[in-house]
Amino acid sequence: xAELDSSVEEVELDEARIEAIRAAxxxxxxxxxxxxxxxxxxxxxxxxxEQVSASERRELLALWSxxxxxxxxxELDESIREEVIDSLPPEVVAEAVRELDTDxxxxxxxxxxxxxQGKILDALELVxxxxxxxxxSFPEGSAGRLMQREVVVxxxxxxxxxxxxxxxxxxxxxxxxxxVILVDPRMKPLGYVTLGRVLSSRREVRLKDIVEDxxxxxxxxxxxxxxxxxxxxxxxxxCPVVDANDRLVGVITIxxxxxxxxxxxxxEMLRLAGVGDEASVLDGPxxxxxxxxxxxxxxxxxxxxSAFVISRFEATIAALVALAAVMPIVASTGGIAGTQxxxxxxxxxxxxxxxxxxxxxVVLRELAAGAINGMAxxxxxxxxxxxxxxxxxxxxxxALAMITNQIVAAFGGVMVPLTLERFGLDPALASGTFVxxxxxxxxxxxxxxxxxxxxx
Numbered sequence: 297x298a299e300l301d302s303s304v305e306e307v308e309l310d311e312a313r314i315e316a317i318r319a320a321x322x323x324x325x326x327x328x329x330x331x332x333x334x335x336x337x338x339x340x341x342x343x344x345x346e347q348v349s350a351s352e353r354r355e356l357l358a359l360w361s362x363x364x365x366x367x368x369x370x371e372l373d374e375s376i377r378e379e380v381i382d383s384l385p386p387e388v389v390a391e392a393v394r395e396l397d398t399d400x401x402x403x404x405x406x407x408x409x410x411x412x413q414g415k416i417l418d419a420l421e422l423v424x425x426x427x428x429x430x431x432x433s434f435p436e437g438s439a440g441r442l443m444q445r446e447v448v449v450x451x452x453x454x455x456x457x458x459x460x461x462x463x464x465x466x467x468x469x470x471x472x473x474x475x476v477i478l479v480d481p482r483m484k485p486l487g488y489v490t491l492g493r494v495l496s497s498r499r500e501v502r503l504k505d506i507v508e509d510x511x512x513x514x515x516x517x518x519x520x521x522x523x524x525x526x527x528x529x530x531x532x533x534x535c536p537v538v539d540a541n542d543r544l545v546g547v548i549t550i551x552x553x554x555x556x557x558x559x560x561x562x563x564e565m566l567r568l569a570g571v572g573d574e575a576s577v578l579d580g581p582x583x584x585x586x587x588x589x590x591x592x593x594x595x596x597x598x599x600x601x602s603a604f605v606i607s608r609f610e611a612t613i614a615a616l617v618a619l620a621a622v623m624p625i626v627a628s629t630g631g632i633a634g635t636q637x638x639x640x641x642x643x644x645x646x647x648x649x650x651x652x653x654x655x656x657x658v659v660l661r662e663l664a665a666g667a668i669n670g671m672a673x674x675x676x677x678x679x680x681x682x683x684x685x686x687x688x689x690x691x692x693x694x695a696l697a698m699i700t701n702q703i704v705a706a707f708g709g710v711m712v713p714l715t716l717e718r719f720g721l722d723p724a725l726a727s728g729t730f731v732x733x734x735x736x737x738x739x740x741x742x743x744x745x746x747x748x749x750x751x752x
Contacts, residue, residue, distance in 0.1 A: 309340035317344065321356050329360050338367035345380060346373050357383045364388055366396040381412055391421030399444035399552055402431045407439065413602035431546075439523050440516035442556065443537040443546030446470035450503060452478045452486050458498030459489075472549055474533045478503055481712020483543045485536045487511045513538045516545055520556045525648065527553035556703065562645060563654055598733040602627070605737050608745040612751075618685055619747055622694065627739030629673060630701035634731040637662050642724050645717055650710075659710050666706025670699035693750050697743035703737060704742075706732045 307313070313332060319327040332621050333341060336719060345353055345368075353376070357364070361384050363433040369392055372380060393401055393416055401420070405413050405428065409531055434440025448469065450459050459476055463469065475488035487507035497506055513521060513536045526532065527550060535553075537546040606613075606623075641658075644650035650658055672696035682691030712730045713723030 307335040309336055314344060314347065317356070318348070321352060321359060324359060326359050328532075329356070329419070330363065332460030333360065333363065334705065338365065339371045341368050342371035342373070346376060350379070353380070354383055361388050364392055366392040366394070366400065369393070369404055370396060370400045374658060377404065378408050378412050381408070381415065386415065386419070388701070389415060393419050393705045394421065394424070397429045397444045398431055398546075399442060399445055399548075401428050402441055405432060406436065434516055436611055437520045438516065438520040439520070439537050439548060440545070442520055442523060442552050443516070444470060444552075445546045446473075447477060447536070447544065447547045448473050448475070449477045449479045449483075449544065452480065452504045454478075454503050455499060455501065456494055456497045456506075459494055459503060470527045472551070473547070474549065475508075475547075476503065477536055477544065477547070478507065479544055485511075485513055485538065485544045488534075488536065491574050514548070515540070518731065521560065522561065523548060524553050524556040526558065528647075528703070595732075596727055598729055602736040602740055605740045606744070609740075609745045609748060612744055612748045616747065616751055618687075618690065619744065622681065622685070622690075623740060623743050625677065626694065626697045626701050626743045627736045629698065630705040630735035630739045631732050633666065633669065633702050634705035634709045634735045635728070637666075637706050638713060638727050638731050641713045642727060645723055647714060650714070655710075655714055659707065662706040662710050663703060664737060667699065667701045669706075673702065674698045687751075690747075690749055693746045696746055697739065700742040701739040704738045705731070705735045 308323060313336075317329060317332050320332060333344075336344070345356070348356065357380065364380075364384060369377065369381065384392075391747075393404070396404075401416065401424070405416055408416070417428065420428060431440055431443070431445065446468075450462065450464070454462075463476075473491075475490055476494060477488045478486045480486055487504065488511050489503050490508060491504050493506045493508075494503075510530060510532055512526070512530070514526065516537050516539055522536070526535065527548075532553070533550045535548050536544055539545050539550060644658070677698050678691040678695035680691075681694040683687045685691070708731050711733070713727045716723045716727060716730075
């Protein structure tokens, strides 16, 4: 077996290399820049462009733009992709996008303004441009946008030998494909065969005799979230896409489906934090304020509800000043518990592990967990409260309020996102505010109410 070329260098982007690249840019040393960037993966080059300042990015591209390829553009964060494309000479952009499959070109175009889109489209060959424009005609976030138009097909009567001869003689195979799709004369997909089965079967074996059981198709108008679910649920590696007449128009591969899953996870995390689903550390201050300020205003009003509840017990707090010092404990712990239940529920809704059929069981489980957690925390807090404050009744009030708020937090963490989804609202985006308000209000109400009854 031949040995791999030892001159091939595997290099990762680290702080030392970044600083060396910055120094080379400052000296305008094109040769050193190329030497430092050449062994890096496209994703690492994209990370470098994202980490440096805007002025450093412009200087680097001015010195090294000719080496930018399509993979780098595809890996760039959408917040700076348009800026990078505008900084590149037209011929560099043209050469870069010609290397990409149609799905990658569409992914780039989706995040660009019309002038930048035109720059990309003008760089494509006519056939590729038509394919990309057809893909862009499908709704945003649909399978038609996600699919690649380059597919490998074969008639169902072909043998393994026919397929191998076709693959070896073809000059226009996709960069990535995992199946040979069997089609009828009207281009309707009938099944698919993995490349592994093709290579491991005898030449005379018919393709239709070795098709995969996992075969299924999706409509071009199907939502991306549904595509990601299908891939994850049925362990697919690719899936043919059909039009309204069930004719093959493209294929979605596992890398694109997993990208959708990653984006969904990221969006859920950002929504739960109340910063919108497109927030990035690369955004400017104005964009950051635009994303965050509305939810801060909402939280300002919801926090006033807690303030109102506290104001109803002014006499109790005035009579027992120690209450002011310990009452945030109950509300804060309840907020954390509610966030824990909420995170699990929102994720379960996204993966369809939480549905109307098992909602009752999940709610009862969370209530049981909340009650057990509440009793454990109540025991600790009751003992500590009694010892520190010297008042066993104060310890009892803290303990009972903790149990109450833990149960409320567990219940709200599940029921709030379920209710929002039932009304067609995004549970990831809106649930956090409601659950936090619920646990704060109930925490203060339970503690101060019990204190009024028991201690006064």
